[in-house]
Amino acid sequence: MRKLxxxxxxxxxxxxxxxxxGCGREQTGFVAPTVISTNPANLATAVPVAQVITATFNVAMxxxxxxxxxxxxxxxxxxxxxGTVNFSGTTATFTPAANLLPSTPYTATITTGAQDPAGNAxxxxxxxxxxxxxxxxxxxxxxxxxxxxxxxxxxxQKITATFSEPMNPATINGTTFTLTGPPPASTPVPALSVxxxxxxxxxxFTPAANLTASTVYTATITTGAxxxxxxxxxxxxxxxxxxxxxxxxxxxxxxxxxxxxxxNNALNVPINQKVFATFSKAMNPATINGTTFTLTGPxxxxxxxxxxxxxxxxxxxxxxxxxxxxxxxFTATVTSGAQDLTGNALVVPGVAPxxxxxxxxxxxxxxxxxxxxxxxPVNGATGVPLSATANATFSEAMDPTTITxxxFTLTGPPxxxxxxxxxxxxxATFIATFTPASPLxxxxxxxxxxxxxxxxxxGNALVVPGxxxxxPWSFTTGPPFIGAGPSxxxxxxxxxxxxxxxxxxxTNQGINTMINNGDIGTTAVSTGVTGFHDxxxxxxxxxxxxxxxxxxxxxxxxxxxxxxxSAAACTTxxxxxxxxxxxxxxxxxxxxxxxxxxxxxxxxDPGAGQLGALTLAxxxxxxxxxxxxxxxxxxxxxxxxxxxAVWVFQMxxxxxxxxAGPTGARSVILKNGALAKNVFWQVxxxxxxxxxxxxxxxxxxxxxxxxxVSTQGNNxxxxxxxxxxxxxxxxxxxxxxxxxxxxx
Numbered sequence: 016m017r018k019l020x021x022x023x024x025x026x027x028x029x030x031x032x033x034x035x036x037g038c039g040r041e042q043t044g045f046v047a048p049t050v051i052s053t054n055p056a057n058l059a060t061a062v063p064v065a066q067v068i069t070a071t072f073n074v075a076m077x078x079x080x081x082x083x084x085x086x087x088x089x090x091x092x093x094x095x096x097x098g099t100v101n102f103s104g105t106t107a108t109f110t111p112a113a114n115l116l117p118s119t120p121y122t123a124t125i126t127t128g129a130q131d132p133a134g135n136a137x138x139x140x141x142x143x144x145x146x147x148x149x150x151x152x153x154x155x156x157x158x159x160x161x162x163x164x165x166x167x168x169x170x171x172q173k174i175t176a177t178f179s180e181p182m183n184p185a186t187i188n189g190t191t192f193t194l195t196g197p198p199p200a201s202t203p204v205p206a207l208s209v210x211x212x213x214x215x216x217x218x219x220f221t222p223a224a225n226l227t228a229s230t231v232y233t234a235t236i237t238t239g240a241x242x243x244x245x246x247x248x249x250x251x252x253x254x255x256x257x258x259x260x261x262x263x264x265x266x267x268x269x270x271x272x273x274x275x276x277x278x279n280n281a282l283n284v285p286i287n288q289k290v291f292a293t294f295s296k297a298m299n300p301a302t303i304n305g306t307t308f309t310l311t312g313p314x315x316x317x318x319x320x321x322x323x324x325x326x327x328x329x330x331x332x333x334x335x336x337x338x339x340x341x342x343x344x345f346t347a348t349v350t351s352g353a354q355d356l357t358g359n360a361l362v363v364p365g366v367a368p369x370x371x372x373x374x375x376x377x378x379x380x381x382x383x384x385x386x387x388x389x390x391x392p393v394n395g396a397t398g399v400p401l402s403a404t405a406n407a408t409f410s411e412a413m414d415p416t417t418i419t420x421x422x423f424t425l426t427g428p429p430x431x432x433x434x435x436x437x438x439x440x441x442x443a444t445f446i447a448t449f450t451p452a453s454p455l456x457x458x459x460x461x462x463x464x465x466x467x468x469x470x471x472x473x474g475n476a477l478v479v480p481g482x483x484x485x486x487p488w489s490f491t492t493g494p495p496f497i498g499a500g501p502s503x504x505x506x507x508x509x510x511x512x513x514x515x516x517x518x519x520x521x522t523n524q525g526i527n528t529m530i531n532n533g534d535i536g537t538t539a540v541s542t543g544v545t546g547f548h549d550x551x552x553x554x555x556x557x558x559x560x561x562x563x564x565x566x567x568x569x570x571x572x573x574x575x576x577x578x579x580x581s582a583a584a585c586t587t588x589x590x591x592x593x594x595x596x597x598x599x600x601x602x603x604x605x606x607x608x609x610x611x612x613x614x615x616x617x618x619x620d621p622g623a624g625q626l627g628a629l630t631l632a633x634x635x636x637x638x639x640x641x642x643x644x645x646x647x648x649x650x651x652x653x654x655x656x657x658x659x660a661v662w663v664f665q666m667x668x669x670x671x672x673x674x675a676g677p678t679g680a681r682s683v684i685l686k687n688g689a690l691a692k693n694v695f696w697q698v699x700x701x702x703x704x705x706x707x708x709x710x711x712x713x714x715x716x717x718x719x720x721x722x723x724v725s726t727q728g729n730n731x732x733x734x735x736x737x738x739x740x741x742x743x744x745x746x747x748x749x750x751x752x753x754x755x756x757x758x759x
Contacts, residue, residue: 046073046074047135047138048072048073048074048076048129048130048131048135048136048137048138049072049073049137049138049139049140049141050070050071050072050125050137050140050141050142050144051071051072051073051140051141051142052070052071052141052142053068053069053070053071053123053142053143053144053146054068054069055068055146055148056142056146056148057142057143057146057147057148058146058147058148059148059149060148060149060151061149061150061151061152061244062115062148062149062150062151062244063150063151063244063245063246064114064115064116064117064150064151064153064246065114065115065245065246065247066115066150066245067108067109067110067111068088068108068109068111068123069106069107069108069109070086070106070107070123070125070142070144071105071106071107072105072106072107072137072140073105073140073141074105074131075104075105075131075132076102076105076107076129076130076131076132077130077131077132077134078102080128080129080130081100081101081102081107081129082100083095083098083099083100084126084128085125085126085128085129086100086107086109086123086124086125086126086129087109087123087124087126088109088111088121088122088123088124089121089122089124090116090119090120090121090122091120091121091122091147096111096112096115097111097112097113098110098111098112099112107125107129109123115150116150117150117151117152117153117246118149118150118151118152119149119150120147120148120149121147121148121149121150122145122146122147123145123146123147123148124144124145125137125144125145151242151244151245151246152179152180152242152244152246152421153242153246153247153248153249154178154179154180154182154240154241154242154246154247154248154249155178155179155248155249155250155251155252155420155435156176156177156178156179156236156248156251156253156255157177157178157179157251157252157253157327157420157437157438158176158177158253158326158327158437159174159175159176159177159234159253159255159257160174160175160297160326160356161174161257161259162253162257162259163253163254163257163258163259164257164258164259165259165260166259166260166262166511167260167261167262167511167534167567167568168226168232168259168260168261168262169261169262169264169265169266169357169550170225170226170227170228170261170262170263170264170265171225171226171265171266171357171358172226172261172266172356172357173219173220173221173222173299173356173357173358174194174219174220174222174234175217175218175219175220175297175299175300175326175356176192176217176218176234176236176255177215177216177217177218177326177327178216178217178218178240178242178248179216179251179419179420179421180216180242180243180244180421181213181216181242181243182211182216182218182240182241182242182243183241183242183243183245184211184213186239186240186241187209187210187211187218187240188209189206189209190237190239191236191237191239191240192209192218192220192234192235192236192237192240193220193234193235193237194206194220194222194232194233194234194235195232195233195235196226196227196230196231196232196233197227197230197231197232198231198233201233204222204223204226204232205222205223205224206220206221206222206223207221207222207223208221209221210301212300212301212324214300214303214304214321214322214323214324215300215303215323215324215325215326215416217300217324217326218236218240219299219300219301220234225265226261227261228261228262228263228264228588229260229261229262229263229593230260230261231258231259231260232258232259232260232261233256233257233258234256234257234258234259235255235256236248236255250435251435251452252420252435252436252437252450252451252452253437253452262567262568263551263568263588263589264549264550264551264553264568264588265357265550265551266355266357266359266550266566267357267359267550267551267552268296268359268550268564268566269355269359269360269361269362270294270295270296270298270353270354270355270359270361270362271294271295271361271362271365272292272293272294272295272349272361272365272368272370273293273294273295273368274291274292274293274368274442274443275290275291275292275293275347275368275370275372276288276289276290276291276412276472277290277372277374278368278372278374279368279369279372279373279374280372280373280374281374281375282374282375282377283375283376283377284339284345284374284375284376284377285376285377285379285380285381285473286338286339286340286341286376286377286378286379286380287338287339287380287381287473287474288335288339288374288376288381288472288473289332289333289334289335289414289472289473289474290310290332290333290335290347291330291331291332291333291412291415291442291472292308292330292331292347292349292370293328293329293330293331293442294329294330294331294353294355294361295329295531296329296355296532297326297329297355297356298324298329298331298353298354298355298356299353299354299355299356299358300324300326302352302353302354303322303323303324303331303353304322305320305321305322306350306352307322307349307350307352307353308322308331308333308347308348308349308350308353309333309347309348309350310333310335310345310346310347310348311345311346311348312339312340312343312344312345312346313340313343313344313345318335318336318339318345319335319336319337320333320334320335320336321333321334321336322334323416324416325415325416325418325440327415327418327438327439327440328415328439328440328441328442330415330442331349331353332414332415332416333347334474338380339376340376341376341377341378341379342375342376342377342378343375343376344373344374344375345373345374345375345376346371346372346373347371347372347373347374348370348371349361349363349370350363351363380473381471381473381475382473382475383411383475384471384475384476384477384478385409385410385411385413385469385470385471385475385477385478386409386410386477386478386481387407387408387409387410387465387477387481387484387486388408388409388410388484389406389407389408389484389655389656389687389688390405390406390407390408390463390484390485390486390488390656391405391406391654391655391656391657391658391659391688392405392488392490392657393484393488393490393656394484394485394488394489394490395488395489395490396490396491397490397491397493398491398492398493399455399461399490399491399492399493400492400493400659401454401455401456401457401492402454402455402659403455403492403659404448404449404450404451404658404659405423405425405448405449405461405463406446406447406448406449406656406657406658406688407423407446407447407463407465407486408444408445408446408656408687408688409445409446409447409469409471409477410445411445411471411472412442412445412471412472413440413445413447413469413470413471413472414470414471414472414474415440415442417468417469417470418438418439418440418447418469419438419468420436420437420438420449421466421468422438422465422466422468422469423438423447423449423463423464423465423466423469424449424463424464424466425449425451425461425462425463425464426461426462426464427455427456427459427460427461427462428459428460431462434449434451434452434455434461435451435452435453436449436450436451436452437449437450437452438450441688444685444687444688446656446658446688447465447469448658449463455492456492457492457493458491458492458493459491459492460489460490460491461489461490461491461492462487462488462489463486463487463488463489463490464486464487465477465479465486466479467479500632500633500634500635500660500661500662500663500693501615501634501635501661501663502661503661503692503693504608504611504612504661504663504695504715505607505608505611506604506605506608506715506741507604507607507608508597508600508601508604509601509602509604509605509608509741509743510741511533511534511567511601511758512533512534512535512536512601512605512741512743512758513530513531513532513533513534513535513565513738513741513742513756513757513758514530514533514535514536514741514742514743514749514751514756515535515536515537515598515601515602515605515741515742515743515744515749516535516536516537516539516543516544516744516747516748516749517537517538517539517602517743517744517745517746517747517748517749518537518538518539518602518746518747519537519539519543519744519746519747519748520537520539520540520542520543520544520545520571520748521535521537521543521544521545521547521748521749521750521751522544522545522546522748522749522750522751523545523546523547523561523562523563523751523752523754524546524560524561524727524750524751524752524753525546525560525561525562525563525729525730525752525753525754526559526560526561526562526753527730527732527735527753527755528546528547528562528563528564528751528752528753528754528755529563529564529565529566529755529756530547530563530564530565530566530567530756530758531566531755531756531757531758532566532567532757532758532759533565533566533567533741533756533758534549534565534567534568534569534570535547535549535565535567535569535570536569536570536571536594536597536598536601537570537571537572537598538571538572538595538598538599538602539571539572540571540572540573540574540590541555541569541571541572541573541574541575541576541589541590542556542574543571543748544556544569544571544576545557545561546558546561546562546563547563547564547565547569548562548563548564548565549565549566549567549568549569549589550565550566550567550568551568551585551588551589552585553569553576553585553588553589554576554577554585555569555571555576563751568589568594569589569594570589570594570595570597570598570601571589571590571594571595571598572590572594572595572598573590573591573592573595574590575587575588575589575590575591576589576590602745605717605743605745606745608695608717609697609717609719609745612663612665612695612697612717613665613697615635615663615665616635617635617637617665618634618635618636618637618663618665619634619636619637620636620637620638620639620640621636623639623640624638624639624640624642624643624644625644625645625646625647626643626644626645626650626664627644627645627646627647627648627649627650627681628647628648628649628650629650629651630651630652630653630686631650631651631652631653631662632653632655632660633652633654633655633657633660633661633662634662634663635662635663635665636662636663636664636665637664637665637666638664638665638666638667638668641666641667641668641669641699642666642668642669642670642671643664643666643669643670643671644670644671644672645671645672645673645681645683646671646672646673646674646679646681647681648681649681649682649683649684650681650682650683650684651683651684651685651686652683652684652685652686652689652694652713653686653687653689654685654686654687654688654689654690655687655688656687656688657687657688658688658690659693660688660689660690660693661693661694661695662689662693662694662695662714663695663697664695664696664697665697666696666697666698666699667699668698668699668700669698669699669700669701669702669703670696670698670701670702670703670704670716670718671702671703672702672703672704672705672710672712673703673704673705673706673707673709673710674707675706675707676707677707679705679706679707680705680707680708680709680710680736681705681710682710682711682712682713683711683712683713683714685713690759691713691714691739691740691757691759692715692740692759694713694714694715694740695714695715695717696714696715696716696717696718697717698716698717698718698719698722699718699719700718700719700720700721701718701719701720701721701722701723701747702716702718702721702722702723702742703723704716704722704723704724704725704736704738704742705724705725705736706723706725706726707725707726707729707734708725708726708729708731708733708734708735708736708752708753709729709733709734709735709736710736710737711736711737711738711739712724712736712737712738712739712740713738713739713740714739714740715740715741715743715759716738716740716741716742716743717741717743717744717745718743718744718745718747719744719745719746719747720744720745720746720747721744721747721748721749721750722742722743722744722749722750723749723750723751724736724738724742724749724750724751724752724754725751725752725753725754726752727752728752729752729753730753734753735753735754735755736751736752736753736754736755737754737755737756737757738754738755738756738757739757739759740756740757740758740759741756741758741759742756
């Protein structure tokens with residue numbers, strides 16, 4: 016009995032001891048394993064695609080329980096990624112087998128299978144688990160200067176590449192941005208400097224010396240160039256590497272300002288106005304800054320602000336730090352410190368438009384948000400050409416620095432796949448254009464979207480989504496050139512010429528003639544060119560009353576032109592077999608283009624030969640009588656928002672633009688995205704353009720026997736004729752008087 020009693024006492028004591036032992040965690044400060052931090056953090060954005068994912072615990076874990084089963088990473092809603100998992104100290108690391116996808120949400124998870132050394136399972140912690148993050152975008156090169164396959168590049172050219180997003184400046188250097196030439200040796204070109212302009216996301220390669228004439232060069236930006244978000248450069252819509260061929264001369268044509276917002280002497284300017292200056296040519300972004308572009312007011316009081324440069328539209332933007340003071344006269348100035356890519360300083364002061372220029376503020380801000388008024392293709396369009404671009408026309412002037420590939424996208428199936436392409440903006444027409452890097456896929460639906468990251472000149476964001484017309488909008492591809500007129504005429508090498516005098520040369524009379532963005536040429540001898548000089552300073556029979564500036568080169572047969580001592584090289588670089596060969600090729604290509612226009616099926620003659628007062632959609636128009644005239648009022652070409660729209664005018668005899676008398680000048684007006692490069696005139700005999708002076712002609716004129724622009728004695732500024740196009744004659748001469756030709 017005694018023994019049994021002892022046993023009864025022992026059993027409760029044993030149970031008490033066991034219970035006491037079971038409460039030891041609480042008594043000894045037991046801590047459950049948890050995740051206390053992650054990298055990337057929960058909800059992080061713009062995560063690099065090469066990111067390694069980590070989770071840090073509050074205690075050491077059992078390494079054997081940290082593996083690809085307990086630590087997973089997957090696109091949100093998708094399958095787990097392949098990768099390796101390691102554990103060191105208190106941190107678990109997941110290394111993906113391949114880079115993450117850009118612009119993609121991911122979810123990382125550590126399960127309760129992860130345990131500490133005592134076998135205790137993971138518990139909820141201070142950091143979310145699972146946690147999500149989104150990767151950033153891949154930077155690309157969106158534009159270059161020179162463009163790929165450019166020819167006649169000036170010997171003093173700087174080389175630039177503009178990126179789709181901000182880059183890490185430390186990664187833009189002589190190792191990641193190189194220039195070589197010529198192949199096959201691919202000799203490296205020494206750089207005076209390689210710099211990065213953050214305001215325009217542009218890298219600038221400045222050669223240590225002028226490039227070699229008539230040489231092929233290759234520029235390359237490597238994947239060592241890293242975005243500010245940590246992603247390496249990827250393939251883009253423009254070639255990288257890209258090649259170009261130099262000409263034989265340096266460029267000495269100074270840039271000018273061609274338009275400003277606000278215009279000079281503007282009144283009641285909204286107090287939230289940004290200030291814009293658009294240049295005549297591409298500028299060195301590094302020279303467009305707060306020192307060279309200033310705003311003062313009242314008086315000389317500086318206005319604080321940010322200066323940026325939109326390379327695609329050659330536009331500088333001054334954004335005031337705060338709203339401008341009301342009812343104050345302000346003065347905007349761009350100094351000669353602003354330079355083009357060949358080092359030529361801006362012409363200062365400017366006259367038309369003025370620089371400096373002034374404007375007076377009103378009392379209120381502009382709060383009207385911009386909208387899209389027209390899209391092309393229109394929503395629901397079918398049969399869209401595979402070569403089409405997507406266009407959006409805005410209700411007002413936009414800030415070109417906000418019209419980017421981040422804010423204007425094109426996607427197509429499967430799975431709304433992004434289309435690689437470039438985005439541009441035309442300040443004069445308010446049209447943004449998305450140009451695919453390669454032709455679209457037939458019978459495929461695409462969706463274009465402009466986000467509210469696109470802003471107007473006052474900083475107001477675009478109204479999104481749009482309803483009339485829709486934004487986003489969709490269209491389906493099909494046979495080419497439905498509703499856009501004929502295919503563009505391929506000018507080949509003739510595209511370089513703003514003025515081509517066939518076999519008979521060309522003559523300029525007056526001192527206000529300029530050929531911008533192009534060359535002039537003839538298969539005749541150099542003495543057949545009168546009244547011109549080119550960018551190399553080579554002079555072709557100029558007199559004090561007959562001076563015409565050519566931004567490019569003059570191509571003729573021998574002999575070389577007479578040259579002043581400062582341009583002695585002209586006697587060896589121009590008027591020789593090489594320049595004669597280039598001129599002959601240009602003439603032959605112009606003839607091919609002429610014949611391709613003749614071969615097009617005839618179209619209507621809606622005005623019985625008189626094009627004045629008409630508004631014409633894209634298409635082929637044929638003069639029933641053999642001649643076209645624009646002598647009543649102006650002709651309007653309406654692209655209906657389609658930047659691909661093409662017009663071809665066929666006439667077996669003559670073209671006459673303008674009537675006699677001081678009010679006889681006539682113009683061709685481009686509307687709703689029509690482009691000068693897409694307008695062509697096939698003239699069987701001669702073209703006469705605004706003999707009384709004044710007016711604006713548009714398009715490439717290819718005539719058999721002659722082109723005459725204006726008349727001798729038209730010397731007043733109001734009598735200057737503008738041709739946004741080309742004047743090309745196959746056999747006879749070109750004669751121009753105080754004419755400005757802007758080559759598309």
